[in-house]
Amino acid sequence: MIDIKKKIISSYFKKKRPWHEYFQTLRFSAIKTFKKKVLTTIDEWNIPLLNRDYMFSHKTSIEWKDIQPHLLYPTDSSRLVFVNGVYSARFSQPQDKNISVFSHGLSPEKYVYIIAFYAKLSSSQDGFNAMNTALAQDVAYIHIPDGLRVEHPIQIVYFSSGVDSHYTLLFPRNLVILGKGSYAEIIEKHYTLGSYIPLSNSVTEIYTDAHSHLEYFKIQNDISKSSLIDQTFIYQKFKSKCSISTFSFGGKLVRNNLHIYQRDSKGCSKLNGISILHGEILVDHHTVIEHAYPNGKSHEIYKGIFDDKAKGVFNGKIIVRKEAKKTDAFQRNNNILLSRKTSVKTKPHLEIFADDVRCTHGCTIGQFNEQALFYFRSRGISEKEARAQLMFAFVQEVLEHIPIPKLKKHLYEIISKKMNVYLNFYL
């Protein structure tokens, strides 16, 4: 484990550094934090992943035909494509001057604005986070100006490809800033082309200014060898609305750390999650919602269906600070276990320091209702289809709120494919 750490640190010093002075200092302090911190963090997360001899990504050739099937909107709408951590101008389609990419070497005059936000939220105390800050190359940067309503969803797609059985480290990074009263929909995806073994260590920072509204979708449906550590930090201002939906369908290890800081009153946060897992996979959702100002709202629903050897973890924390009067927080976690080898751990935690609040949480773990299955069967519906329908019904509560029809359809397709059924309707 120590070896890989050394390797990461030495690779940092080997890298050419044409960066702006600000980023130079930032990265240097991050690598120092990483040197100090990462091992304890790994222990805490219980991730044996770094026990491998990782390489750093290198250039490979990817053609348009390879990536096209993975794009939701191949023609219209803005799109940022990264290949092996490097921005690909060839495949991207920014369409809008507000959506851009910055690498750490660009001129500071242009990015004064970025400096005020970049790496401010992500806690430097965490090893993985520090690793990303020190080594991330290109950053997807989306800035929606005040009052702008972006019509089409913006896609951020990370592709990676490599030679067989090579362990590769990747560092995706996103920075999203929503101006006052703006609206945007963002879809983030990670795909592995070919059959190698990547570990993506991703960090996303989101700032939503007053009255803005963000709909953010993470689709995690990668090949079964890939792993993803995703950390997202959200900073919400007055009356802003932020909805983060995480759909986990594939991979080997998926870790989602979601931190929401409501930093003004009347903020509204929505967290949705669906995990439908099959095979040897661990999906670990850790969410923290911190209410620090009055009249905040949060609504969290995570649903999981676990089959085969899939393992699920849900660790949801709601913190209500003393000043956060009239907070209304809701949290729910429902799980269905389908196989004898699955296991689920759930920790819905509440920490409340204010008295005039309403906080509820609930969680359930169980199986399909046998009576409901029998009802289907007695009406001549095959067991497979009956199960699929019940599964759809189970996750429908989350799916029905998706405002992008095309994405909704895409998710239905993924789920039908996973269950190996064809349903000619959308619930």
Next chain:
Amino acid sequence: MKQDLLQKIPESEYKYGFYSQLDSDKFPKGLNEKVIVSLSKKRSEPNWMMQWRLEAFKIWKEMKEPEWSQIKYKKLNYQDISYYSAPKRKTTVNSLDQVDSYLLETFNKLGIPLEEQKYLAGVALDVVIDSISVTTTFKKTLSKKGIIFCSINEAIHKHPELVRKYIGTVVPIRDNFYAALNSAVFSDGSFCYIPDGVHCPMELSTYFRINEGGTGQFERTLVIAGKGAYVSYLEGCTAPRRDENQLHAAVVELISLEDAEIKYSTVQNWFPGDKDGKGGVYNFVTKRGICETRSKISWTQVETGSSITWKYPSCILKGDYSIGEFYSVAITKNFQQADTGTKMIHIGNNTKSTIISKGISSGKSQNSYRGLVKVSKQAENARNFSQCDSLLIGNKCGAHTFPNIEVNNPSARIEHEATTSKIGEDQIFFCNQRGINKEKAIALIVNGFSKEVLNKLPLEFSVEAKKLLEISLEGSVG
């Protein structure tokens, strides 16, 4: 109005804060092998017991104080505590007449039904003051049925085979820091054995009191219910008002054999510290029970005292069709901290568990529920229902919920729900309209809030607990 009432919170005094001038036999402060050997000798214990203690002490020395909990406290100096203190006695007492008159007075102050009252109340009682069991009532009636109810020290002498067989089987020495400490230095406690098929005709009750200053109390309770037996066991505790923090580190082990049922109720009212958070008892207790096939263990607790409560009465549901229950009301005020909950470990098939936890915090107190429901791989058809509700009174207190659920078998059905809220203005308004003043309204609402748990207590305790709730809440209207 609100302000006045808030100020009144600390004024509801701790009514058991007196100190009785009893001659006591007390060890000098400090803990080492010598102390343990002389403690063991003092109790004229057999050699195996002494060895067991010494082993525990060896393990304890290597262990570190746990720090994972949410509670904040000044660490204790374990060398600054006297590990043995007992009211001085000349001879063994056979009847209450021979008991020190000061002692009896203490009992009267506490309102414990001892002599005449004991017949009326129909409760068999074992009283532990400081570290020593002073009296056990109703022994004869019980022994007719074959029930053994005595101090653990007596049990070590008279029934060594039973004690040796069961002690440390549910809470092993290594279990945690405080359990190891208790295993090394426990001086007395209660022992109860119900033979196969016997339905214990009365409630068994233990009463604990810390009297001396500078001491800790380390009692050990062992309850064994034989096949098809039934017992209801009650436990109460108080301590004098002191500026220092006293440690209470008890271990309770319950063993429920096939088809047996144990009902264990606690009304915990150790000195909670004064209004500035000074003094009070640290209540660091390990309680656990093991259920064999078709047996049942039910924990009921009312926690109103102690400056810090840190305990998780647990059930290991080992046998098929076994049932574990946990009902708890925890009330904290001033600077009290309570971190309590339960662990339900489902191992057998078709096991069931129910958790109902009610937390009420006021003043500057912190109240946490921390629990674990674990369904192991081989446990088919496990069923659990958990409900944790918290009520907040005033805006300086905190209520936290930390449920942990681990399921490794797909046939399990687990439900958990929790709510946190303050007392509704509309509820109080409703009472006010009907001529019930604010304070009474709060008492009414809190009583209703915790009714589900209070109803599980044996009748005589239920009355006491309701009163205790009212005293605790006196003036705590927000």
